[in-house]
Amino acid sequence: MAPKNKGSGMISTGIAAQNRKGRFNYTIVDTVEAGLVLKGPEVKSLRMGRATINEAYAGERNGEIWLINSYIPEYQGGVLSRFEPRAPRKLLLHKKQVDKLLGEVARDGVTLVPLDIHFNNRGLAKLTLGVGEGRKKADKRQAIADRDWQRDKARLIRNKGGDY
Incomplete structure (x- = not known):
């Protein structure tokens, strides 16, 4: 396996950019990994880990x-x-995948959310694309409450030592 970090500060595998709000604002129903059409300097810039996809979307x-x-x-x-x-970048997907994704997006309230850009084991840039349904404010509150409960539960078990 390739090393995570070469001497020049570049990422050879791992996450180059992440959309943290994507999973919070949308309920992700399905994910697809797509290739990206990039130029050489774009790949080098991605390897430096300075890209952002927070406001990005797929269309x-x-x-x-x-x-x-x-x-x-x-x-x-x-x-x-x-x-x-900020140029639009083409995603590389099979025709069946494109047809399936476009069929899902045709439904009401469904959108394509870019979740992260990462480099696979072969060093190729890939985009994880999620099929997301928008969350309402109450759903977001519930997600926060669930996340807090999981954290508190883990803390209790860790402090208790596992013996009840």
Whole structure:
């Protein structure tokens, strides 16, 4: 397995960008891993871990799915080729996957939420795309309460030592 961190501070495997609010604002029904069409300097910038996908979303254009409004800053390593940091980026999916996702999005209240950009074991950039249903405010409160209870329960068990 490749090392997590090479000497220059670059990520060879692991998460490059994460959308933490995605799982909070949406109930994720299904996830799909998609490839990304990127230029060389974009990959280098992603490996530095400076990208953000918090305001990003996925949408359909000409029968293909694109990642829109993701931010990958320009690579400052002396590369001459510049790119647009917020340019739409094409997602690589099989035709059956695209048809399935577009069918699910056609339903009311369902959207495609980018959850994270990561590098797989082969060093390729992948996007985890979630099919999400929007949560209401009460659902978000319940999620917070459940998360707090799980944390408190773990703390009680840890402090108790397991013997009741």
